[in-house]
Amino acid sequence: MEAYLGIDVGSVTTKFAALDRDDKLLAHLYLPTQGKPIETVQGGLKKIRQELSPDTEICGAATTGSARYLAGVIVGADLVKNEITSHAVATLHYYPDVQTVIEIGGQDSKIIIIRDEIVTDFGMNTVCAAGTGSFLDHQAQRLNLSIQEFSERALTSKTPVRIAGRCTVFGESDMIHKQQMGHRIEDIIYGLCQALVRNYLNNVGLGKEIKPPVVFQGGVAFNKGIIKAFREELKTDLIVPEHHEVMGAIGAALLVHEEITQSKNKSTFKGFGISDVQYQTSSFECKSCPNLCEIAQLSVKNKVLARWGGRCDLWERTTGE
DSSP states (O other), rough: OEEEEEEESSEEEEEEEEEEOOOEEEEEEEEEOOHHHHHHHHHHHHHHHHHSOOOOOEEEEEESSSHHHHHHHHHHSSEEHHHHHHHHHHHHOOOOOOEEEEEOOOOOOOOOEEEETTTEEEEEEEEEOTTTTHHHHHHHHTTTTOHHHHHHHHTOSOOOOOOOOSSHHHOOOOOOHHHHHHHHHHHHHHHHHEEEEEEHHTTTTTOOOSSSEEESSGGGGHHHHHHHHHHHHTTTTOOOTTGGGHHHHHHHHHHHHHHHHHHHOOOOOOOOOGGGGGOEEEEOOOOOSOOOOEEEEEETTTTEEEOOOSSSSSTOOOOOO
């Protein structure tokens, strides 16, 4: 069976999606990265292999996400694409008339503006954690709730309280203050959801014309409180895809399918056997110019496979052999 593999390696979660020759989803995974992208990619390959039938042949592989270059070297990716393109392609595949994509992950958030099936604008927030999944997870833990309970309790709020959500530090201290004042937990939780939505729209969405249909994806789309807050704030419905958490990986798989079909090249995918290879990572400071970039490198048995991370492509053009 012919299949195309997309891998989206983020700082908090790593996603896998395998599509067949008709771009139907065969298997998908959603795994915590836990600060170990190499081990997570290797473990994910083992798991996705078990999900696929034994006669499946990976005819193309692509990586996306913050660790896309690292993952691309490990798996022998045919294509390495940025998250904006991957998410846009996946969304357009399922919803051709989409005009706005809201994507919120564990550590960052983005907005993609699409007109006539073409990306015309986008915005990203990779600096502040306010409004991301990791902040919501932290607050759920602090309240001794699972993220599922956190989400469900938000929907029961009748009189949400206003929380200062422009910053994670102020947001948490304001939540504690509201608890001490005796406000109900569900009202505080939904107030936080509203604050995070306001923060997103005032930062990531600033200056963007948000038109329906609006598609909401990423891990935070699991949170029903956030969905409700977006619907209230935007005064429009939100479409949440069935596999919203792996849309980046699906987009990568769609892109590599198109690439392989057009080029008719044989895939450079290294196979599932790389799950057992021992990789080493290290870094050093480049002194070739005043920028002093930190260069990351990936090695196997002291042989450098790849280097990246500089402002120029000096080290990406040399393998160190």
